[in-house]
Amino acid sequence: MATNLSRDAEVGASRPTVLVVDDDEDLADTCRYWLEDDDYRVRTAYSGEDALEAVDDEVDLVLLDRRMPRKSGDETLDVLREEGYEFPVAMMTAVAPDTDIVDMPFDEYLVKPVDRDDVVDTADELLARSDFSEEVREYFALEATEAALSTREREALRDEDQLVELQSELDESYEANEEAIAQREQQLERLTTVNRVIRRVDRALVDADTREAIDAAVCEAVVGTEPYRASLVVEYTDHSRGVRLREAAGPVAGDADIAGDELAGGVESAVDDGELKLLPDPDVALDGFEDGVVLVTPLSYREKSYGALVVGTASDHTISDHETDVFAQLGARIANGITAVEQRRLLLADTVAELEFRHGDRSDPLVRIATETGGELSLRGIASNDESGLTCFVDLVGGDGEEALALAAELDAIANARLVAGGDESLLELSVTEAAIETLSAVGATVRSFDVQDGDGTVVVEAAPDADLKAIAGAVQSAYDDTDLVSKREVERSVQSTESFRQGLSDRLTDRQQAALETAYSAGYYEWPRDSTAEEVAEAMDIAAPTLHEHLRAAERKLLESFVDETV
Template structure:
């Protein structure tokens, strides 16, 4: 309740007592939030000690009936005083007067027959006057609140317009981030803001830009996303749910307990974390802090729209940068439970492993190489033997922390599917729930058809990040292309299989006979293919022009 109506409410009983000249008055106020009538104020004359007034069981029901009937209730003679009404009070007559939806006024006198027709009419008039005063005060306060809301909205939308203008001028992701954070922090509506970068491989968010706050709050701050955690940081929840997260009170919300003192010391009491999403791709998370409790209800809707605008601007800037610098488009793609053989292997073994390479073996089978934790080697072997699609699984190399495995699998794999697309797969990681791939696309490629093609095979495909990245140096690309160009497909497969199997390590991790067996050829035939491939590669290095 605002100050004006509160003042009228507090004085209602005193006004009634003074106008009617009675010994005792009280106001029962209606609480719209709880739906109950509550004793708000009492006023007594010097004849009565208000501590002697007692309201027996059932009196609250009498007050309630007066409130809902909206009719005056009069009792002209309480002599002898009923014990169930006021056991110690000398009040001999009283009246209950409803104040419409505001509550009920109770008035009592030490004398019987006090409330004649004239007094009751005066009481009705007084009640009507109080109702009118309350309604007028509420109307004025509502108008004042509307004016404050309009002024706030004017500030908010003016701020959004300024940010939009800055986004139009910004040409890089860094300048977009900086413009957004600075405009928000410099406004009177917010205290500070920061934008976090999502790493889909590590499943973390780290700050990439901020304003209105010194770096000490964000130094070394890495937020880890854990879908199974309770009271997770709201920034992590924004990434997990792809929805904005509101902290109404920093002082009490457990999700920010670790940073509570730091945030409060910088004048903030609430915050909103907004995922920056455009065309189902996450471009970061914007978190904005405000000084008031419970962020203004308009903030979330406006900041949600701002989040989409920022994401669109980042997407456009990355495309422009890619075209201008001849970069590549780097996509981080999540496949939720893709169902392929390697995904089932990771789920059954309850491990995480990194794909290293694939060599076709003919007859719809392939040799797949991947690394996993050395401590999980036995689980991987056991799970592999129980999968029908894996005909053989072998540990081909190991060090103190990891093991390299080679699995001969039948059917299509996620790696082979990605290899047939227009992109170049850089990394592919599997765990028990998902696979995450980082793929480079040509700068001229359209991302949407690429994703649509994957979604025809896999039901749950999500672009976790989308950014422009420097292309490999031309000298590196030239060497790679020059090596592959003279090799036949068979020679390339033999060379790759030998390399991944550790044939060139010292000591060798796989013998020539073992690799020949994998290729289903004789050892001399393997040696013949290998030497032919080596001769072509060495010729590139040592032949004269």
């Protein structure tokens, strides 16, 4: 039986929680996958009865099917309102709307079939509406009801007079709250605009397979959405101390010189400070940037910087706080995508740079665990985790696993710890926020091994031949005093058949599928009996078990495809 200890049970608690209720289990699970991929926490219920069991004060939003056996969605909605739940509810159903919906206390009405954008856009908008006044929320709910009924011919409705009364009530509500409604409509329009940018960029990151392709796709994705007129990806590093244009979209020329422009100062400031900068009235001699506010978003993934995304807006566009928050997050997502592409390039390279470090600094939690338990620690596997640094799996030989688990729970640098298997050879799952392997991974190196014996550790990492090796070494040595670079060499990968297999598999797997496969393998999910359950592996990745199974099924199928293609 695996043992869990966590110092921070609230990780991710700030994410909105959606309850999806549908007797079509496949659709409910698909909606869960869509929403979780958009950073929602999701619960699923496959009946009205299950929904009433699953609901509590932590639920922020409900997607509710109308036509379900035993307890219908209409009945479930009535019970939820009778019990005092005021969260927004979207009816999601194949039932054609009729005037019986006029008095139903829902906030939005979706007619199946629905796609990813329908579900996620509705969730985004309803959560935004939650902050509106009661009168304005009521107006938008009435508008949703009227919009649903307007899809039907009037003569086909049971009671045409009810639609007329509804439209009259809607007009009265608008007249009484016109200014507030207009303001909120503008807010929702901006929300839709920003979300459209996010999805366009996300699709670009999925499709791109090189850094250059990401730069071009991101610029085009941003400019393809009003009110963003022009966009640039620029390069700036502490090492170069200069700004260089990598890609451009919109009216700006792709070979524009921005080195001496005021824009360059904004880029330097954003990258150095690690935060988005607004240039309200910049003196910029570039087409597309001369009138409106300019956003400068650093492209930073953990401690690795890839420059900045620069966006020029229309002259009449005012930047909202929500917009700046989203673009700041977008910068991190783009940088994460670039990191994934570079790691994939490293995986497929014929030649890599290998760095070996001696690392005995006891401020590193892994070194401390090995030293204080008197055991030998070795890294079995590692998976990236945006919220808590890295989730790693380590073998501990000769030390007490329970003692190591208790020590891990006391260390600030470890967010979560789990004893996967005990005995003479223990396996621990550790989510580390500060460690040498986390620092090295953050600056773009791939950790190949980490072993600690008698309080002294050895770390071996690989990097692309053209990587800034001095910066990689400097990052870990500045963070940990008792760390020395022992060797640096170029390694030729000689087994072409293995690399061919890796290339075929890497081309097929998405980043999430690869992470699921590696995490499950490292956690002993494929052992028999299993060292970790699907729920435990999913928790390590901060996703739901159905989502994990979907990633694993897809990854396993692609793994077999690669095996057959390369060996048959």
